[in-house]
Amino acid sequence: MEKSPGSRPFPEITYCNLGNPQALGQRPITFFREVLSLCDNPALLHRDETRMLFSPCAINRARKIIESMPGRNSGAYTNSQINLSMQILIRSQEDGILCPLPEYPLYSASIILHGGTMVPYNLSEDGDWGLEIFEVKRCLEEARIAGLTVRAMVIINPGNPTGQVLSITNQEEIVEFCRKEGLVMLADEVYQDNVYVEDKKFHSFKKVARSLGYDENDISIVSFHSVSMGFSGECGRRGGYMEICGFGDDVMGEIRKVASVTLCPNTSGQILTSLAMDPPKLGDGCFEDFMAEKEDIRLSLAKRAKTLASAFSSLEGMTCNKVEGAIYAFPRIHLPAAAIKAAKAEGMSPDMFYACRLLNATGIAVVPGSGFHQVSGRNKATGTWHIRCTILPGEDKIKAMIPRLKEFHESFMNEFRNRS
């Protein structure tokens, strides 16, 4: 990018490339922040003025938290919690982990860093990014033939970058499959509060397994959740947890030992996690405000999801599945041959070429689908091209973004449509 300000035909960059809600204007939940603020500065709990600035609900909760903390202060080490899984599962390069394609790249990065092998399976774009068991089975068998011991299967639901919510029937098939094949289920369920369609609900894989009659002895499930997403959007606070079901005491002991090498997670993140897990309840003074803030955020995200997906679908050569959950649209672009050729000439993948042109012309930053390894789908004769675009900019910003997007897209297509 040029260094001289004003040399671009847009006033600012719209960061649709990263799921970073508060950087895009999502306001934090008042109750959460009041509690954190009081825990940081417990002296406030003894001042009269505090009652003018904070809700009684937040004051009570902060008092409880501070009383439960070592030294009655939020700066001490707390107990070490659990924050790892690839480290435990991977012993060598011969250990494989099934992961969806398009993938969330931190999974492959983590598998590589721990010396294992990623075994990708393709999600079905034509089937609303659903997970087809025969495809997963095919990949598992290929990996076994290649000499790998496949230890676990990653499932992201709601999906990142693909935004689908798995149907319960699909979830049941996955549980049966993992149980039969002896795979640990690594259930990335961090978007569980981000569901936007009426006909689908979030169900945890643990609940699905239990409803099928399987208990801790039948299947091992690790579920991940975090305060980064959902309605709280507190990415920077680094709070989250994993629930580990169906492992022996010996394994749990080793997990705790490895976790304790990094000592405790940060106290703000832990406090936030405790608030998200134990939110205000009916009857609490701040219950209604809390619920209203939460539902406002969800409804607004649902509206933005719909607006963006239909805007993408209205463009020539673009198709976009419904954004059922999570915080991303992942539209497919059918690019003219001349655009693909021009990308190659610049040493870029075609979707990267498109994303760079879009950024330079409009300031809208998106991630090319090849960043999620979508293009390398093994059973595809030719690559497919996508972009991932968060639904996080405020409703006004999205409204303002769409005409710019359309104008750019038309001129891009005009430029390349008739070239040879």
Next chain:
Amino acid sequence: MEKSPGSRPFPEITYCNLGNPQALGQRPITFFREVLSLCDNPALLHRDETRMLFSPCAINRARKIIESMPGRNSGAYTNSQINLSMQILIRSQEDGILCPLPEYPLYSASIILHGGTMVPYNLSEDGDWGLEIFEVKRCLEEARIAGLTVRAMVIINPGNPTGQVLSITNQEEIVEFCRKEGLVMLADEVYQDNVYVEDKKFHSFKKVARSLGYDENDISIVSFHSVSMGFSGECGRRGGYMEICGFGDDVMGEIRKVASVTLCPNTSGQILTSLAMDPPKLGDGCFEDFMAEKEDIRLSLAKRAKTLASAFSSLEGMTCNKVEGAIYAFPRIHLPAAAIKAAKAEGMSPDMFYACRLLNATGIAVVPGSGFHQVSGRNKATGTWHIRCTILPGEDKIKAMIPRLKEFHESFMNEFRNRS
């Protein structure tokens, strides 16, 4: 421990086993916590009542921080920072890292987890826990003969668990040694604000190297610091940094890439780190209060260090080096033969046996020296026995602790002195 409360001859446990200042009553620095509290709840910045509860200094700083943050909020992802080193240095089991004995066990744990080999060198108890270059050289040569590639040397200054502050002459020798042998210096300097003796000062290894005329081309140094210790004692906030000097751009690029896999560190920790690095200055409204709090903490710790070390030294069969820095006393215990025999009969190391007896009789929790692998010093004909005891309990608590310690020790020695 029994489950029935009141069944022990002490009212509560005194946790001298962990360097956890705020759990033992150290109060956090007011300025730091006011800023954190405001950053958590920036709505306070627009309220009049806030001026009655917070210093103008803290209000100004919080405003600056919030304005510099993505989305003007402390919940967004920020830039990824650096938080790793063993991962970068260790390629295989043939890679060795020199570490001091007695050791801080997270170093050996981290080396093991990353698949490398720890190469221990002994600190000299008779030389005030100083570092003797001929001993380090002996260990380096032995490791090389055994086929290891030694890549780096860990130096902890001020020392943990040993509490020494290295002399500048000693530091110069270490720099010369690492430069000559091509070792990366891993300088654990987290206790740099915890120095209690008049005749010694903290000098960073970077400064010592530069004063000898060595620049980035001559020697590679990584210095670690954190907000956990020093006067802030904010362990639970997980804020810290490493400064990396003398590595090429290619290595720095890889370090940033690996760091980014864990996304950004938590914002509270980052805010605290920024405050500790850029504290109130002369002329700022809160400068004098800030300096007074800081110096109060240091002076009080200095007093406690002296009191505890001389209490230990006054006991039969115990010798304790001066606690020059950090937050631990590491006295040596010369145990009667019968006590060592009794420990063996219970399948414990003698220092663990002593520490358990101490805990059960008095509620004082310390860590046996064998937890720091002190006993395995290779050039020692017989093991030596130690305990590590933090100096963190408040002055009153330490005063109350000492008679209980003395009484226990006398009765322990009486029990075992004349047994065969």
